[in-house]
Amino acid sequence: MLILEDTRQQEKKHEAKHEYFRHVGVHYNRTALYCGDYTLPANQSVCIDTKKDINELIGDIQVKQMPKKEVKDKVYEICKNERISFDHADEIYHAICDDDADRFAEKDINEVCYKYALSESVIASFQVLYVKRHGFFHRGLKRAQNSGIRLYILVENEDKVTSIDDLFHWHNPRLDTLVNSNQMIGFWKNGKPRYKKVRKYPYAATGEWLAKACLTMELKYGCKFLFCKPGESGSKILKLLGIS
Numbered sequence: 001m002l003i004l005e006d007t008r009q010q011e012k013k014h015e016a017k018h019e020y021f022r023h024v025g026v027h028y029n030r031t032a033l034y035c036g037d038y039t040l041p042a043n044q045s046v047c048i049d050t051k052k053d054i055n056e057l058i059g060d061i062q063v064k065q066m067p068k069k070e071v072k073d074k075v076y077e078i079c080k081n082e083r084i085s086f087d088h089a090d091e092i093y094h095a096i097c098d099d100d101a102d103r104f105a106e107k108d109i110n111e112v113c114y115k116y117a118l119s120e121s122v123i124a125s126f127q128v129l130y131v132k133r134h135g136f137f138h139r140g141l142k143r144a145q146n147s148g149i150r151l152y153i154l155v156e157n158e159d160k161v162t163s164i165d166d167l168f169h170w171h172n173p174r175l176d177t178l179v180n181s182n183q184m185i186g187f188w189k190n191g192k193p194r195y196k197k198v199r200k201y202p203y204a205a206t207g208e209w210l211a212k213a214c215l216t217m218e219l220k221y222g223c224k225f226l227f228c229k230p231g232e233s234g235s236k237i238l239k240l241l242g243i244s
Contacts, residue, residue, distance in 0.1 A: 003021070003026060005030050006031070038050070038237050049140060049151060063137065066132040066133050071129050096126060106143070109123070152226055156227075164214050168208050174204035175199065179199075
């Protein structure tokens with residue numbers, strides 16, 4: 001049996017999965033996948049996107065978006081260099097930045113670029129801007145939704161979280177990380193100044209917020225969030241792909 005693994009997966013950081021695959025006689029080939037990290041060669045209607053821990057999931061959801069103004073400036077810079085008119089540049093900008101809830105933005109970008117006979121390298125530059133604006137994780141969710149792919153997000157963790165219900169009660173350890181602030185509140189017995197403690201990550205996500213975000217994405221994109229221990233991920237992936 002053969003499965004496919006996305007080339008963006010750092011190979012040496014997934015040895016537990018690879019060892020399990022070898023143990024049960026499943027081979028894997030590394031290639032660039034349309035979405036997710038694992039799928040089958042002949043039937044890619046099911047894909048699995050893996051996260052090494054809950055914090056990676058938070059990072060994907062809370063990705064810092066490239067501001068619209070920066071996107072617009074970059075689009076107009078590229079269009080100026082390619083001698084593309086102002087009106088055409090504006091159309092490309094909106095294809096990249098407008099809300100994509102009810103459309104396939106990547107397809108829209110391609111279509112407007114093909115209409116003006118732009119080169120593949122220029123189209124690729126605009127697609128990169130779309131990812132920088134909306135986030136790589138979001139792009140994967142939209143690709144799956146628009147292509148009818150059943151996408152599972154499998155989140156490995158050692159926090160005993162096995163479902164979204166568990167996630168509601170998960171406590172983010174970053175909320176407990178305190179550091180000295182600049183505000184001095186006295187002196188220690190040894191004479192050294194004493195500073196007020198503040199959170200190192202004041203905006204760290206709570207389990208309740210993250211659980212609600214996952215439920216919203218399941219409803220919006222039709223994906224499914226699953227959770228397991230790192231040592232269980234290999235078997236979970238094969239089971240989701242229909243390999244017993």
